[in-house]
Amino acid sequence: MKKMIDLNGKTYSVVPEVATIQQLLEHLGLGDRILIVEKNKEILQKDHYDTPIKDRDQIEIIHFVGGG
Amino acid sequence: MLKIADKEFSSRLLLGTGKYPSFEIQKQAVAVSEAEILTFAVRRMDIFEASQPNFLEQLDLTRYTLLPNTAGASTAEEAVHIARLAKASGLCDMVKVEIIGCSRSLLPDPVETLRATEMLLEEGFIVLPYTSDDVVLARRLCELGVHAIMPGAAPIGSGRGILNPLNLSLIIEQSNVPVIIDAGVGSPKDAAFAMELGADGVLLNTAVSEAANPVMMAEAMKLAIEAGRLGYKAGRMPVRDYGVASSPTEGLVTN
Numbered sequence: 001m002k003k004m005i006d007l008n009g010k011t012y013s014v015v016p017e018v019a020t021i022q023q024l025l026e027h028l029g030l031g032d033r034i035l036i037v038e039k040n041k042e043i044l045q046k047d048h049y050d051t052p053i054k055d056r057d058q059i060e061i062i063h064f065v066g067g068g
Numbered sequence: 069m070l071k072i073a074d075k076e077f078s079s080r081l082l083l084g085t086g087k088y089p090s091f092e093i094q095k096q097a098v099a100v101s102e103a104e105i106l107t108f109a110v111r112r113m114d115i116f117e118a119s120q121p122n123f124l125e126q127l128d129l130t131r132y133t134l135l136p137n138t139a140g141a142s143t144a145e146e147a148v149h150i151a152r153l154a155k156a157s158g159l160c161d162m163v164k165v166e167i168i169g170c171s172r173s174l175l176p177d178p179v180e181t182l183r184a185t186e187m188l189l190e191e192g193f194i195v196l197p198y199t200s201d202d203v204v205l206a207r208r209l210c211e212l213g214v215h216a217i218m219p220g221a222a223p224i225g226s227g228r229g230i231l232n233p234l235n236l237s238l239i240i241e242q243s244n245v246p247v248i249i250d251a252g253v254g255s256p257k258d259a260a261f262a263m264e265l266g267a268d269g270v271l272l273n274t275a276v277s278e279a280a281n282p283v284m285m286a287e288a289m290k291l292a293i294e295a296g297r298l299g300y301k302a303g304r305m306p307v308r309d310y311g312v313a314s315s316p317t318e319g320l321v322t323n
Contacts, residue, residue, distance in 0.1 A: 008112050028115055034125055035113060036156045043156045060112060062153055064124045066094075067109025067137055068084030068224065068251075068273030 006058040014053055022049040024059070036062045070269050072162070072246055073194045073215045075133060077104045080263070081293050082135065082248060083286070084273020091123055093282050098127075101286035107135045107164060107271065110150050134160040135196065141167050144183035151188055163188060164218065164250075164271075165197040174224040178205050186212050198250050201235040207242055216245050218271060221262060222252025225274045229258035233265055240266040256285075256292035263296025264304070 003014040018027045021044060025031050037044045038060040044051060053059070070077040083103035088094035098106065108124060124134070136154035138147035144167065151163040165184050169177025176199055185197045189212055196216045197209050206217050219239050222228035229252065230236060240247045246268035253259050253272040262270050270293055279285035 008115055010116065030113075030115065033113075034122070034157060034159065036110075036153045038153070043152055045156060046158055061115055062110060063113045063122065064108040064134070064136065064154070064157070065111045066085040066087065066123055067139055068086050068107055068271075 001055075003053060003055040003057075005053060005056065008059070008061055018053065020050050020052055021059070024053060025049070025061075028061075030061065034063060038062065070246060072196070075194075077133070079104045079290075080269040080297060081259075081290055082107065082250075082269055082271035083276065084271065085123055086273050087277040088282060089277075091121060091126065094123060094277070095126065096283045097276055097286040100283055101276070101290050103290075104131070105133045105135050107137050107273070108154075109139050110136055110154050111140075129159065133162065135162050135164050136160055137164040137166045137198075138184070139166045139168070141184075142169070142177070142180070143167070144180045144187060147180070147184040148187050148191070151184075151193055152191075155193070161192075162194040162196065162215075165195060176200055176220070178202065181205075182208060182212070185209055185214060189213050196248070201232045201239065203235055203238045203242070206239040210243055210245060214245055216248055216268070217243055218248045218250035220251035221249050221258060222254075224251045226252050227254030227275060227278075228252055229254050230261050230265075233261070236262070236267070237265050256288045259289050260292040260296035260299070263293050264300050266300055269293075 005012050005014055018024050021037055040058050070080050079102050081101055081103045082105040083101050084107045138150040141147035141150055147165055147167050165181055167177045167180040168174050181197050181199055185195050188195045194215045196218050197214055198218045199205055201219045209217055221230040248269040248271050249262035249267045250271040253275050259270045276282050276285045
């Protein structure tokens with residue numbers, strides 16, 4: 001069964017080969033970007049990107065933008 | 069040197085990174101400004117659009133200290149959350165507390181700013197709160213143990229310059245940590261004035277990014293801050309009510 005997650009506010013269908021946060025980032029082409037990941041309202045530290053993705057997880061990918 | 073917590077900076081100009089006409093102009097402006105501290109905002113990534121260039125990712129991060137702001141927060145809890153997100157990037161441990169309390173003037177919410185500052189200090193952040201020019205609030209923030217205090221010259225993006233030099237002077241006089249004039253600076257004169265008052269630094273964004281020539285203005289601001297600092301250290305002459313001749317009044321060759 002495909003996992004459906006909430007990704008940055010949109011419903012997103014996770015392909016079967018993506019099992020972890022790191023794999024999701026790579027799948028999205030974000031593997032080498034400067035970013036921060038939040039899963040179910042909890043901030044993931046970099047060494048926790050091997051966390052598995054579960055159905056209905058709420059994932060936010062956040063980054064730095066220009067600001068004063 | 070500008071010393072914030074255990075970090076030392078030779079530049080006293082802190083530069084914002086918002087609203088530049090292009091990344092190319094922005095890169096040149098940042099380089100010319102010689103700023104070592106750059107502010108950023110924290111936002112949700114637009115992952116569903118085609119890969120968009122990101123200014124921060126184009127910087128040599130070994131050369132800059134990132135100062136993420138908490139812009140977008142309207143409560144202490146939201147600000148703390150944004151600060152934690154920024155820190156989780158592994159790129160910074162400093163944060164500019166920015167909690168807007170009035171959407172029209174963009175003036176900071178003093179109560180939430182004080183609360184957030186206390187919470188973030190407890191979590192071990194290097195905290196630089198953006199505050200109004202209120203002298204007592206600035207003192208209260210200093211008493212909490214902030215690493216620098218950042219009173220505004222005028223509302224964010226207004227370019228009106230220093231509206232209350234007396235209050236800023238009083239904040240500078242009482243502060244035991246660096247005072248960085250943040251927000252409202254419009255022209256090099258304002259930046260020089262802030263430094264002449266004895267400020268330790270100036271944080272600006274729109275004054276450069278919205279200038280007709282941002283790169284030239286970045287240089288002007290750098291020079292103005294250096295000039296103002298030198299002038300402050302040199303100690304200015306007294307202000308008098310009447311004229312005092314610069315030329316000798318003896319040996320006149322007129323009748």
